[in-house]
Every structure is written in C-alpha cells, then in structure tokens.
Amino acid sequence: MSALFQQMVSSVSRQIADSIKDKLAGELREMLKADIQEKLRPISSELRQDITREVAASLLGAINGVAPAQTVQTKAPIVSVPSVPSAPEMKAPLAPVAHRAVEVVTPSSPAPKAEVPKPPANVPALAPAPAKEVASKPVASVPASTKKQIVRSAEQKLAAVRSFAIPKEESSERIQEVKLGATREEGGTRGRTLALGGQNCLAFHHFEGTIPHPPAFALEVFDTVSAKLSPVLRETWGDLLGNPVEMAKACVEQHGADAISIRLEGTHPEKGGKSPEDALALVRGVLNAVDVPLIITGHSHYDATNEVMKAIAAGCKGERLLLNWVEGDNYRTIAGAALAYGHCLVAQSPIDVNLAKQLNILLTNMDLPRDRIVMDPMTGALGYGLEYTYSVMERIRLTGLGGDAALTFPMIAHVGQEAWKAKEGHAPESAFPQWGDRAKRSVLWEIQTAMPLVLSGADLVVLYHPESLAALRRNVAKLFPRGAERMEK
Amino acid sequence: MAPLSGLQIQKLLPKTNCKECGSNTCLAFAMKLAAKKAELSACPYVSEEAKAELGAAAEPPIRTVKLGAPNGITVGGETVMFRHEKTFVNAMGLGISVDDTLTDDEIERRVKAIAEYRLERVGEELRPNVVSVARKNGSSARFLAVIQRVAELWDQVVVVRSAEVSDLRAAAEALRGRRPLLASATPDTVKELGEIAKANEAALAVASDEFDELAEMVETLRSIDFKDILLELSADTLCEHVQNNTIIRRGALKSGIKDLGYPMLRYIDTGNALDDAVEAGIEIVKYGGVAILPTFDPSTFVSLLALRQNIYTDPQKPIQVEPCLRGCLSRSVKA
Numbered sequence: 001m002s003a004l005f006q007q008m009v010s011s012v013s014r015q016i017a018d019s020i021k022d023k024l025a026g027e028l029r030e031m032l033k034a035d036i037q038e039k040l041r042p043i044s045s046e047l048r049q050d051i052t053r054e055v056a057a058s059l060l061g062a063i064n065g066v067a068p069a070q071t072v073q074t075k076a077p078i079v080s081v082p083s084v085p086s087a088p089e090m091k092a093p094l095a096p097v098a099h100r101a102v103e104v105v106t107p108s109s110p111a112p113k114a115e116v117p118k119p120p121a122n123v124p125a126l127a128p129a130p131a132k133e134v135a136s137k138p139v140a141s142v143p144a145s146t147k148k149q150i151v152r153s154a155e156q157k158l159a160a161v162r163s164f165a166i167p168k169e170e171s172s173e174r175i176q177e178v179k180l181g182a183t184r185e186e187g188g189t190r191g192r193t194l195a196l197g198g199q200n201c202l203a204f205h206h207f208e209g210t211i212p213h214p215p216a217f218a219l220e221v222f223d224t225v226s227a228k229l230s231p232v233l234r235e236t237w238g239d240l241l242g243n244p245v246e247m248a249k250a251c252v253e254q255h256g257a258d259a260i261s262i263r264l265e266g267t268h269p270e271k272g273g274k275s276p277e278d279a280l281a282l283v284r285g286v287l288n289a290v291d292v293p294l295i296i297t298g299h300s301h302y303d304a305t306n307e308v309m310k311a312i313a314a315g316c317k318g319e320r321l322l323l324n325w326v327e328g329d330n331y332r333t334i335a336g337a338a339l340a341y342g343h344c345l346v347a348q349s350p351i352d353v354n355l356a357k358q359l360n361i362l363l364t365n366m367d368l369p370r371d372r373i374v375m376d377p378m379t380g381a382l383g384y385g386l387e388y389t390y391s392v393m394e395r396i397r398l399t400g401l402g403g404d405a406a407l408t409f410p411m412i413a414h415v416g417q418e419a420w421k422a423k424e425g426h427a428p429e430s431a432f433p434q435w436g437d438r439a440k441r442s443v444l445w446e447i448q449t450a451m452p453l454v455l456s457g458a459d460l461v462v463l464y465h466p467e468s469l470a471a472l473r474r475n476v477a478k479l480f481p482r483g484a485e486r487m488e489k
Numbered sequence: 490m491a492p493l494s495g496l497q498i499q500k501l502l503p504k505t506n507c508k509e510c511g512s513n514t515c516l517a518f519a520m521k522l523a524a525k526k527a528e529l530s531a532c533p534y535v536s537e538e539a540k541a542e543l544g545a546a547a548e549p550p551i552r553t554v555k556l557g558a559p560n561g562i563t564v565g566g567e568t569v570m571f572r573h574e575k576t577f578v579n580a581m582g583l584g585i586s587v588d589d590t591l592t593d594d595e596i597e598r599r600v601k602a603i604a605e606y607r608l609e610r611v612g613e614e615l616r617p618n619v620v621s622v623a624r625k626n627g628s629s630a631r632f633l634a635v636i637q638r639v640a641e642l643w644d645q646v647v648v649v650r651s652a653e654v655s656d657l658r659a660a661a662e663a664l665r666g667r668r669p670l671l672a673s674a675t676p677d678t679v680k681e682l683g684e685i686a687k688a689n690e691a692a693l694a695v696a697s698d699e700f701d702e703l704a705e706m707v708e709t710l711r712s713i714d715f716k717d718i719l720l721e722l723s724a725d726t727l728c729e730h731v732q733n734n735t736i737i738r739r740g741a742l743k744s745g746i747k748d749l750g751y752p753m754l755r756y757i758d759t760g761n762a763l764d765d766a767v768e769a770g771i772e773i774v775k776y777g778g779v780a781i782l783p784t785f786d787p788s789t790f791v792s793l794l795a796l797r798q799n800i801y802t803d804p805q806k807p808i809q810v811e812p813c814l815r816g817c818l819s820r821s822v823k824a
Binding site for chain 2: 157160204382471481
C-alpha cells in the first residue's frame with residue numbers, strides 16, 4: 001500500500017516539477033526574446049535608413065541558406081534566431097541579424113567547403129562577398145550584380161574554391177638564408193645588405209609557402225673590357241665601360257642594382273695579367289663609390305684567381321663580399337680566405353646535381369658556415385643550353401625542399417655573361433632579318449634567359465643591361481601578392 | 490583508381506593486331522594506353538565492357554586537343570610537372586590577335602607578316618601557330634568577312650573571339666574543316682556553344698575568373714560528350730596567373746581532378762610590349778597551352794620561339810644536328 005502511495009507521490013511531484021520547469025523555460029524564453037527585440041530595435045531603425053528592403057530580403061536568403069548552425073552556436077542557444085520577428089516590422093529587424101550572421105561566415109577561414117550548403121541561386125555564390133559590400137559602404141546597388149566589382153586577393157579566391165581541394169605541397173625544409181654585405185655595426189662599410197633565400201616553396205608559389213626575399217638583380221662592371229663585348233652594350237654604357245668605379249655608381253644610383261659584380265678578367269695572366277694589388281685597389285674604389293654588397297668575380301686560371309681572391313679577402317676583411325667562385329678542383333684556398341676574413345662564397349658545379357651536392361659537403365666540412373654558401377650550377381644562355389641549367393636548378397631546388405639539406409642553398413645565375421656572348425646579342429638585323437631589331441632582340445635574349453631561371457629557382461641574377469634589370473624587376477614585383485618589398489634596411 | 494598496367498589493358502582489347510589504331514600490335518597499343526600516350530577511342534573494335542572497365546583509366550590526365558586543320562598544332566597531353574621527370578610533349582601555341590576595328594590593309598599586313606615568318610634553329614623550323622580574330626565593335630557581317638580573309642591568308646590555327654553566340658556559330662560553320670577554336674563560352678552560353686563546336690568539329694574555350702565556374706562549365710560540356718576544351722582562367726595579377734597555371738597542372742596530374750585536365754588559353758595584353766614578351770615567356774615555362782600577344786615583332790618572337798624550343802626539348806635525347814654544311818637540311822627534307 002505505502003509503496004503504491006509513494007509511487008503516486010513521486011510521479012505527481014515529478015509532474016509538478018516538470019510543469020514548473022516548462023513554465024520557467026517559457027518565461028525565460030519570452031524574456032530573452034523581448035530582450036533581444038529591444039536591443040535589435042535601435043539597430044534596425046538605423047539600418048532601415050540605408051539598407052533597402054530588397055537587400056535585407058536577399059541577405060535573409062543568404063543567412064537561411066548559409067549559416068543557421070553557426071549563428072545559433074555563437075549566440076543564444078535557447079532562442080532560435082530566425083523565430084524572432086513576430087513583431088509587426090517583419091522584414092526590417094531581420095537585416096541586422098542577417099548582417100551579423102553573414103559576418104560569422106566572413107572571416108577568411110578556408111573552411112567553407114563541405115559543411116556549407118549551397119546558397120540560393122539569386123544570392124552571389126560566395127558568402128564573403130555580400131558581407132564585405134555591406135560592411136564597407138552603404139549599399140547603393142542590388143547585390144546580384146556585385147560579384148565582378150569586388151576585388152579579392154588571390155588568397156581569398158583560392159580559399160573560396162569549392163569544386164575541388166587546392167593541391168598544396170608543403171615543404172619540410174627552408175632554403176638557407178644568406179646575407180651579403182655587412183654594415184658598419186657588423187664590421188663592414190655597406191649602407192645596405194642583401195638577403196637571399198629563406199623560402200620554403202618553389203618560386204612564386206605563394207599559395208603553399210612563404211618567400212621572404214624576392215629574387216635580386218645585380219649588374220656587372222669590368223676591370224678589362226673584352227674586345228668581344230656586344231656593340232649594343234658598348235653603345236648603352238659608352239665611356240663608363242672603361243671606368244668601373246663610375247659605372248658601378250651608375251648601376252646603383254641610376255639603375256637600382258641590388259649588388260655589383262666586379263669581373264676581374266684582367267688578372268688572368270693571358271688577358272692583361274693585372275696584379276692582386278691592382279684588383280684590390282679597384283674593389284676598394286667600388287666599395288667607396290657604392291653602398292651595396294659586392295660580388296668579386298674571378299676567372300678560370302686557378303693560381304692567379306686564388307692569389308687575387310686571397311688579397312681581396314684580406315684587404316676587405318669583414319665586408320661579407322661574395323667571392324665568385326670555387327669549384328671541385330679548386331676550392332681550399334678561396335674557401336679558407338672566406339672563412340678567415342668573413343666573406344661568402346659561390347660554389348660552382350658543372351650542371352650536375354650530385355657534383356653540386358658534393359662541393360657543398362666539402363665546403364661545410366671545412367667548417368664554412370652554411371649561411372655563407374651560394375650555389376652556381378652554371379648558366380647556359382637562351383638557345384645555348386638554357387634548358388640544362390633550367391632543369392638542374394629545378395632539380396636542386398626540389399631535392400633541397402624535399403629534405404636534402406646539402407642542397408638548400410640560394411642560387412646565383414650569371415645571365416649577362418652568357419646571354420651577351422650569344423650570336424643574337426651581336427648580329428645586325430641586316431644579316432638575320434628574321435631576328436628583328438638588334439637592340440630589342442639582345443635585351444630580350446638576356447631577359448628570356450633570366451626569367452626562366454628565376455622561375456626554376458635562381459635567387460640572384462647578374463645582368464649586363466639596365467633595361468633587362470628594369471623589366472625583370474617590374475615583372476618580379478608583379479609576381480608577388482603585394483609587389484616585392486625590396487631590401488630590408 | 491589504380492592505373493592499369495599495359496598487360497592488364499591488353500586483356501581487354503580485341504587482340505586481333507589489326508593495326509588500325511596506328512600501333513603494330515594490341516600489346517603495343519595497350520602499352521601506349523598505360524603510358525597515357527594514346528586514347529582508347531583510337532581502337533575501332535574495342536568492346537563496350539572494355540570501355541566501361543578502362544573508362545577513366547584510359548583517359549590521359551590532360552586532354553590532348555588538336556587545333557587547326559589540315560595544318561595545326563596539338564596542345565595539352567602533358568604528363569609531368571617538371572621537364573626533367575620525363576619531358577614536356579606538346580609545345581605551347583603562340584600567336585597574335587587582330588580585330589575588326591583594323592582596316593583590311595592593316596589586317597592583311599599583320600597576318601602576312603606572321604604567316605611568312607620562319608625561323609630555323611638547330612635543324613628545326615620554328616613558326617608561330619595562332620591568329621586570333623576578335624569582334625570589337627563592327628557588325629556581324631564585317632566580323633565574318635575578316636575571319637574569312639584571315640583564313641585565306643593563314644594556314645594554321647584560327648581563333649574566333651566574340652561574345653555573341655551567333656557570331657561564333659557563323660564562324661564555326663564558315664571554318665568547318667579548319668578546326669578553329671571558339672572563344673569563349675560563359676556559363677550562359679556554354680551549352681549552346683558546346684553543341685555548335687561539336688557539330689562543326691571546333692574546339693571551345695571556357696572563360697571565367699573562378700575555378701568553380703570553370704569546373705561547372707567543363708562538367709556541362711562533358712555531359713554532352715564534348716572534350717576539346719581549353720581553359721581560360723582570367724586573373725587580376727600575374728602572380729595569380731602563375732599560381733593558377735601551377736594549380737591547374739598539378740590538380741590534373743597529381744590529384745586527378747578531371748575538370749582541370751585541359752590545356753590553357755591566355756590572352757596577354759599589358760600595354761607594354763616588353764612586359765607582354767616576359768609574360769609570354771612565363772607561359773611557355775609554366776604550363777601555358779596557347780598564348781596570344783597583341784602584335785607581332787620578330788625580335789620578340791625569335792626569343793620566344795627559341796625559349797619554347799629549349800623548354801620542350803626532350804631531356805632524354807639531346808638535340809642532334811646532322812654533321813654537314815649549311816643547306817643540307819633542305820636537301821635531307823626533300824630526300
């Protein structure tokens with residue numbers, strides 16, 4: 001008996017409790033509803049002034065189609081937001097809700113792929129678009145036609161792609177950052193330094209990596225002007241050719257070179273046999289005339305070039321020059337000098353990934369720090385072996401980024417030297433009418449040698465003609481999302 | 490789907506060695522299919538079951554599209570991201586654009602200049618391949634007359650470019666047998682233009698500034714079994730163009746995204762001739778299918794044609810020049 005009674009009592013009390021709960025919940029719901037309506041009213045009247053009813057309606061479409069789940073989660077879980085408008089002004093109060101809801105979707109999160117159902121057909125396909133329009137300025141036009149007017153960054157566009165996943169390949173390695181030139185505080189005299197490398201992706205693959213430094217462009221000056229130099233270059237540089245110090249100044253001040261290469265061909269015993277002291281004097285002269293880092297370019301006579309590099313390395317201690325170059329058969333002397341006097345080094349190898357790697361290992365085994373090595377896989381000009389250099393650079397870069405740290409060094413390309421040797425840089429139009437105007441064609445020969453190599457991985461390109469430098473600089477800037485920001489001070 | 494081996498494919502073929510596909514044996518054809526160098530449709534006797542089974546496996550990841558007839562080019566059909574992995578196969582089409590606002594004499598001058606241009610390099614004769622005719626503001630009749638004049642002067646690929654479906658229909662009919670490229674379909678016109686291109690054996694470019702829209706158009710065309718498609722994805726910046734080209738090539742080859750497996754079309758016009766040349770060079774190196782410049786200048790084309798030759802040289806077999814004096818080339822061609 002008592003057991004039955006107890007059961008009845010407990011069930012009645014449960015009923016009472018439930019009804020109280022329901023009532024309380026109902027009251028709470030009403031309170032919240034009223035509260036929200038109260039808060040929405042001023043916003044809605046504000047908005048009514050500049051948002052037309054059509055816009056509100058289309059935004060309502062957007063929120064119903066796109067974001068109810070997110071809206072409910074972010075705000076009040078008890079109240080379902082779309083049920084708010086029981087008030088007389090049916091459409092207007094919705095606008096702010098819609099506005100906020102769309103904003104929830106807006107942040108440039110790359111998420112909106114699978115979860116987001118397709119918005120109704122009359123609404124612009126991409127959720128961020130209408131929100132941006134509303135937020136930035138009062139809407140004047142109907143949003144249906146706004147799609148083409150909105151300028152979005154490449155990044156935003158890719159984030160919005162829904163029909164497939166953007167195939168990204170992220171790299172575990174970064175290219176070694178190498179800084180050329182040293183300021184006074186760092187023990188040198190340069191006004192600016194030049195950083196190379198630091199990226200973790202292929203050239204201009206901004207969608208899957210970061211590229212801290214755009215490719216750099218240097219111009220070259222000569223201690224001895226070759227008799228075979230192209231007439232186009234002779235005409236362009238005029239008397240400056242015979243005055244490397246003044247020419248270096250023009251290269252930097254007028255043409256914006258990031259670095260100057262001094263080619264010391266004249267120290268070759270068969271091409272003038274200038275002494276190491278002459279070479280050092282010239283380098284000092286250029287150091288005084290310009291404030292950019294210098295590349296010291298030797299030649300293929302090992303004994304002579306070793307003596308010259310030793311003298312310059314010692315005489316310009318701490319300047320962080322780029323000593324160009326060492327190769328597998330001749331590296332100890334110059335690498336020793338670079339190590340002793342604080343300079344960087346170009347490791348040249350004959351268009352071969354394995355030999356390049358081997359030389360890098362030999363140099364690092366000599367305790368040359370990694371941040372002093374730049375690789376030169378040797379340059380072939382357009383039409384004269386460019387494809388070999390192109391592919392070897394691409395392979396070096398891919399292998400490096402793929403995890404082989406012995407190949408993760410920045411690369412240099414001696415484009416000017418090679419491109420201006422080509423017949424296309426010399427022959428007059430009368431001899432080859434199919435080749436067109438000589439001045440234009442020869443500059444293009446240099447540009448079309450340089451750009452493919454930049455695309456395959458060159459970080460520093462040495463050029464001969466100022467117009468090539470200007471055109472390459474302009475186009476490389478276009479290959480960066482916000483234009484290349486050159487030269488960290 | 491895992492790619493089938495040559496032997497697996499051979500089991501599905503008729504095994505009659507009829508040679509009508511162009512290969513000597515069915516096994517040789519099967520090997521080509523496995524290497525994605527041939528298409529199943531080349532076999533006239535293949536059974537329906539084999540078609541179903543091979544299906545996507547038999548389709549190369551990037552469609553090979555033939556443009557221009559009887560003289561023309563093949564674009565697409567690439568199988569690698571980097572030329573050292575194997576080789577790039579079908580060199581990018583390169584050409585110029587004329588439009589109906591030019592005088593007849595000017596059109597004739599420009600088209601003749603490009604039509605007569607020949608460049609000999611390393612034993613190969615190189616030439617531009619494409620003339621695009623755009624309708625700017627003349628009448629439809631004038632546009633059609635310009636197209637017909639260009640087609641008389643120019644034996645290679647003709648691209649006809651207009652926003653009007655009726656223009657493209659008339660041009661496709663007038664150029665029947667020449668395999669022109671119709672440019673460009675938009676979401677509104679894609680279905681109709683697909684039917685027109687299919688009926689007249691033309692290729693069709695689809696244009697958008699969005700991957701999604703492009704993919705939808707490709708789907709529409711595939712649904713009517715039309716596949717001679719070029720993708721024209723416009724972008725605001727050069728940076729975006731280069732990224733998009735990479736994404737399209739990689740998506741098609743590595744991720745097997747069917748909607749991206751077509752060659753690309755790009756109109757270049759920066760307003761600066763030097764920059765146009767640079768951008769065309771970038772298209773050659775980074776995955777372009779057809780690139781069209783505003784004007785013809787031999788100094789630009791000599792460098793672009795040389796670059797194209799370099800990049801498309803097969804790294805597995807270096808260029809070999811016949812060891813003989815100048816002039817023997819023409820003799821050996823005759824022989």
